[in-house]
Amino acid sequence: MMKKRLLIFLISFLSFSALAEQTVTTENAWLREAPPTVKVWAAYMTLKNPTDQDMVLIDADSPAFENLMFHKTEIIDGIAKMHHADHIVIPAHSSFEFKPGEYHIMLMGRKIPLKEGDEVKLTLIFKNLERQEITAVVKKSSNENMQ
Numbered sequence: 001m002m003k004k005r006l007l008i009f010l011i012s013f014l015s016f017s018a019l020a021e022q023t024v025t026t027e028n029a030w031l032r033e034a035p036p037t038v039k040v041w042a043a044y045m046t047l048k049n050p051t052d053q054d055m056v057l058i059d060a061d062s063p064a065f066e067n068l069m070f071h072k073t074e075i076i077d078g079i080a081k082m083h084h085a086d087h088i089v090i091p092a093h094s095s096f097e098f099k100p101g102e103y104h105i106m107l108m109g110r111k112i113p114l115k116e117g118d119e120v121k122l123t124l125i126f127k128n129l130e131r132q133e134i135t136a137v138v139k140k141s142s143n144e145n146m147q
């Protein structure tokens, strides 16, 4: 009995530490607070990939929004335009940043009221079918942080 329990403990400990080392981690995930009437929001974060393989983000989901997409903002003739990005590559041993003025996760169809300080669950879905649930915090941002 004792041995079996110890074995189960060891297996779960080993698989946890393997996962902790071999996948993408997320830092500073946040949503920019928008006025109450605005249903389309943007999320930003840094993704770090410590593995030997490129990781490809193919989709994202949130219970607080109807639909999520990856967008890139480009300034063309002084006007900011957003382009849809089908997927996002986080290179091996490198990182990728969603940040204001560049790439962002566009969240459409806000379902619930949100304000500064609220936490929003997001699920990141990778090409290898790995799913990660993360928490993003609603923050205010200054005017120069345009998407």
Ligand SMILES: [Cu+2]
Residues within 6 Å of the ligand: 071, 072, 082, 104, 105, 106
């Ligand atoms: Cu956008």
